Amino acid sequence: MLDAIAVVLAFGLVCIALTGAVFGPPGRWTLSGLHRRLGLLLGRKRLPDYTKLTGVPAPQPLYDFDIDGAKPRPYRPFRWEYHQNMSLKKLESNWWLELESTYRARIAQRKKLYVDHGKLIIDELPGSQEASRECMEMVIQYLCQRYPNQFQYDNWTGIFTNRILGTKTDIEVVHPLVFLLDNVPEDFFITQEDPKTGLYCLTAAVSGSAVGWNIGEKIGKPLSQIHGPVPDYKEKMAFSMDRHVR
Secondary structure: OHHHHHHHHHHHHHHHHHHHHHHOOOOOOOHHHHHHHHHHHHOOOOOOOHHHHHOOOOOOOOOOOOHHHOOOOOOOOOOOOOOOOOOOOOOOHHHOOOOOOOHHHHHHHHHHHHHHHHHHOEEEOOOOHHHHHHHHHHHHHHHHHHOOOOEEEOOOOOEEEEOOOOEEEEOOOOOHHHHHHHHOOOOEEEEEEOOOOOOEEEEEEEOOOOOOOOHHHHOOOEHHHHOOOOOOHHHHOHHHHHHHHO
């Protein structure tokens, strides 16, 4: 039904453009202007291009990806002697969000944790909603680029399709953090600058994998307090962390 409406409206724009070109003021209707209007009409819920906004290249698509046979990449264990630092490294865009054969089970586990524990799994502070929305959109764009046969997003309807789980989600209706919980087996923590102190604080999060702590203990706190229990954090890392995120 929506596709039919789009076709009718697009045809109307073409007719208006042609009429304007014949009878209207010179230069009022142009092909480029028509193209822009059609783009706005047919892509009314198009996501921003986060590869351009962030400068991070798009991942290479995995057209032959098989979720049931996907294995986790082996991670290199700690090498001793261990030196405590921020451990920063360049993000490999192909490996930002990795999926493996346990995907369905992990998503089901995360959803149950949220049902059982509520705000200890998902929480937010006022003013963080736009940041959460942006995070959700970045994830949607990445999943559709990396796993095109498993995930699709409709620019006209705003519907995200997860073919692994057999679900469809209207991103205009769902809460962004709930969307992340329901579709990605990863934790997300959003920090924003406190205008009063200049420090970055945890303002929104979805976490089902925390060990020894929960979001309720950390929400609203600056990085130094979040990492308070970490040995030698204040002496060795606090200054560098605060400087890095600014």
